[in-house]
Amino acid sequence: MSGDLSTAGQILRATGLSAGYDGRAIVHDVSVEATPGKVVSIVGPNGSGKSTLLKSLVGVVPVLGGSVSVGDTDITNMTPERVATLGVGYVPQIDDVFPPLTVKENLDIGGYLLPRHEVAARIDSVLEFFPRLKSMMSRRAGKLSGGERKMLAMGRVLMLRPSVLVLDEPTANLAPLVATQLLEEYIRGFAEKGSTVLLVEQRAKAALRVSDWTCVLGGGRIVLQGPPSELENNPMFVESFLGGGASRR
Amino acid sequence: MSVFLSSLGFGLITAAVLAIATVGFTMQFAVTNVLNLAYGSVMINSAFVTYYLNLHAHLNAWVAMIGGVVTGSVASYLINRCIFTPFQRRNLPPITIVIVALGVDLCGTFGLQAIVGGSYFNYRQSPGRQWHFWGMYFSTLQLTIIGIAVVVLALVHWLLKYTRLGKAMRATSANMNLARNSGVRTQMVISTTWIISGALCGLAGTVFAMDTGVFDATSAQLYIVLLLSAMFLGGPGEPYGAMLGAVTIGVATEVSAGFINPQYKEVIAFVVLLGMLMFRPYGIFGKEKTL
Ligand SMILES: Nc1ncnc2c1ncn2[C@@H]1O[C@H](COP(=O)(O)OP(=O)(O)OP(=O)(O)O)[C@@H](O)[C@H]1O
Ligand SMILES: [Mg+2]
Numbered sequence: 404m405s406g407d408l409s410t411a412g413q414i415l416r417a418t419g420l421s422a423g424y425d426g427r428a429i430v431h432d433v434s435v436e437a438t439p440g441k442v443v444s445i446v447g448p449n450g451s452g453k454s455t456l457l458k459s460l461v462g463v464v465p466v467l468g469g470s471v472s473v474g475d476t477d478i479t480n481m482t483p484e485r486v487a488t489l490g491v492g493y494v495p496q497i498d499d500v501f502p503p504l505t506v507k508e509n510l511d512i513g514g515y516l517l518p519r520h521e522v523a524a525r526i527d528s529v530l531e532f533f534p535r536l537k538s539m540m541s542r543r544a545g546k547l548s549g550g551e552r553k554m555l556a557m558g559r560v561l562m563l564r565p566s567v568l569v570l571d572e573p574t575a576n577l578a579p580l581v582a583t584q585l586l587e588e589y590i591r592g593f594a595e596k597g598s599t600v601l602l603v604e605q606r607a608k609a610a611l612r613v614s615d616w617t618c619v620l621g622g623g624r625i626v627l628q629g630p631p632s633e634l635e636n637n638p639m640f641v642e643s644f645l646g647g648g649a650s651r652r
Numbered sequence: 653m654s655v656f657l658s659s660l661g662f663g664l665i666t667a668a669v670l671a672i673a674t675v676g677f678t679m680q681f682a683v684t685n686v687l688n689l690a691y692g693s694v695m696i697n698s699a700f701v702t703y704y705l706n707l708h709a710h711l712n713a714w715v716a717m718i719g720g721v722v723t724g725s726v727a728s729y730l731i732n733r734c735i736f737t738p739f740q741r742r743n744l745p746p747i748t749i750v751i752v753a754l755g756v757d758l759c760g761t762f763g764l765q766a767i768v769g770g771s772y773f774n775y776r777q778s779p780g781r782q783w784h785f786w787g788m789y790f791s792t793l794q795l796t797i798i799g800i801a802v803v804v805l806a807l808v809h810w811l812l813k814y815t816r817l818g819k820a821m822r823a824t825s826a827n828m829n830l831a832r833n834s835g836v837r838t839q840m841v842i843s844t845t846w847i848i849s850g851a852l853c854g855l856a857g858t859v860f861a862m863d864t865g866v867f868d869a870t871s872a873q874l875y876i877v878l879l880l881s882a883m884f885l886g887g888p889g890e891p892y893g894a895m896l897g898a899v900t901i902g903v904a905t906e907v908s909a910g911f912i913n914p915q916y917k918e919v920i921a922f923v924v925l926l927g928m929l930m931f932r933p934y935g936i937f938g939k940e941k942t943l
Binding site for chain 1: 827
């Protein structure tokens, strides 16, 4: 599915990571590792620090303790623009496009680090992936529907040819069918072709279905983690996220 | 009718000068997030550098203008580097920077006055022959200024729309964090924006002085009112809006000056600005920042 869009992955690793705003930690002592070919997901209630964790990995929020690395490179507190040069693509939960720029210009910026002569071909491959965007290349991103906008946000990050994808709730606001397709075909597809995917997903069931490993964040700490098959049978996880055991498959 | 047409002619020249100035001013605001109230003082200081090159280095005024452009560029870059950036780093509310800019403006204007004194100056430059179309009169000098404005606006359009730097500037303006996540070195983009918009400021200052004919250190002191009016009319942060806003304000102030006391030019502009803020706070086209 992900054809020529995928790129060989690198390990993204956080070790004993603390991060937060104004010197106050919100995420405490988190260690996660995302490896090539795998999808690692993070679930947890609102305000548990999922977005803050991702932001600290990509350099948007300061790391207060511990370390982050990509492959062999230490990226702790590296600027976001340098993290991008290492092939780490990040889609934030909100503000995930450039509203006044056209769809085409959003993709151009996504390909900012590519050699110039490769940008046009890369846009073509991304459009093959999200054909819906083809007919709206000259429309301003601010005028897209929520779903089209998410596709553009994904398209923008894929332009970078990322080896590591860090995605904050990529399916928010999407119609259930589109959300499922995005997760289970596209995102799963990238991992299967060798990319590294770290994903925040509100809907625990969907997260389990697409992941190889899931971490549960609570109060800024990892309170539970494991492969989906294990979490599905963990009474505490079922209680908090799958609705009291009623929804077991 | 003839008063109207001749003031329309004046309006077009004022508009040309204002358009160059407003595009630089708006670009600064959109990309760097600084409402640079010191813009007028950088304009007049640049105009004086052109003056010294013109009178004392005996350069043709158009050649001397290059000195004015460079001055605007370097001064704007340095003001940002040495004054605005340190304040911005402290995460102070945006109003702080506005007040700092106001202080820089006063220092720039009265510092200049301390150096050049209170007298009036003019470039050694002939306005050239008179041209007459449709009841409007233009000198060769004025037509040249209008021509420069058209070329500059076209270049700015090309920069923003078709170059990698221009797209990076617009991306930085729209969503700085996402631009960084895409690999754009936004600090460099912002510095470059100061250099380019500063060049526009220096150019605007020089053509402003050429158009005025006779000027002193405080001549551009109220210019900020025209700039703000033109910018808000077009929508803050909208360079295309700024071009249209400048033409509207330029023509409106000069045409009204044809009928009432020309002393009230800035007042007219200010009334237009107040009306805009009341009814269309994001300008005729703007929604929010839309560079
Ligand atoms: N810019 C900020 N400055 C200060 N505190 C913040 C900031 N952004 C988030 N927070 C706080 O950090 C905590 C964690 O927020 P975060 O966005 O990481 O949660 P989340 O798990 O992603 O929630 P959601 O599921 O709602 O997206 C919250 O209590 C929030 O109020
Ligand atoms: Mg979040």
